[in-house]
Amino acid sequence: MDRWIESVLFASRWLLAPLYIGLVVALLLPLAGFVHELWLLVNHLLTATSHEIILGLLSLIDLSLIANLALMVIFAxxxxxxxxxxxxSHADRLEWMGEVDFGGLKLRLIASIVAISGIQLLRAFMSVGDYSDRDLMWSTLIHVVFVMSGVLLALMDYLTAKAHKLEH
Structure with a gap:
């Protein structure tokens, strides 16, 4: 009975596979958004101000970071x-594949979220007239919370690794 329960529990990990396949399909969303933003930027290139071009580029970068984040979650x-x-043996195998543990994944995820949040905050600051002081304050506060969360996660991983080394 014990072996059967353990076999069922071990096999249950495959219930996650459809979620990762769903994330692969979801990668089409930032791709579609990227193509749309790029199309708009190229079509208005001759009439766009430098400010509008920078905001367009930030949107493209933001979408690519979101897609990178999803891909990282899928693989790791x-x-x-x-x-x-x-x-x-594949020539295009990513170097970090198979080497990112759960702790490393957490840090990479929070770093991506901080980068995405930073781009959103930069976009808001570049269009400061479109936002209320309250909106800017909340955007800044949320970004600071993400940064502090990343620092605290890194500190926890560092302390855990240090304690683990002392045990051995």
């Missing part, structure tokens, strides 16, 4: 929680 999550991805 799948490898950490479902199964190893067997592409070791």
């Amino acid at each position: 999550g799948y490898e950490n929680f479902v199964s190893k991805i067997s592409v070791a």
Whole structure:
């Protein structure tokens, strides 16, 4: 009975696979948004101000960071929680694949979220007239919370690794 329960629990990790496949499909959303933003930027290039071009580029960067974040979750999550991805001999294999543990994934995720938040905040500051003081204050506060969360996660991982080394 014990082995059967453990086998069922171990096999249950495959219930996550459809979620990662769903994230692969969801990558089409930032791709569509990117193509749309790029199309708008190119079409208005001759009449756009430098301010509008910078905001357009920030939108493109933001969308690519979101797609990178999703891809990172797909690869690292799948490898950490479902199964190893067997592409070791593939020429385009990403260096970090198979080497990002859960702690590393957390730090990479929060770093991506901080970058995305920073771009959103920069966009708001560049269009300061479009936002109320309250909106700017909340955007800044939220960004600071993301930054502090990243620092605290990194500190926790550092302290955990240091304590683990002392035990051995």
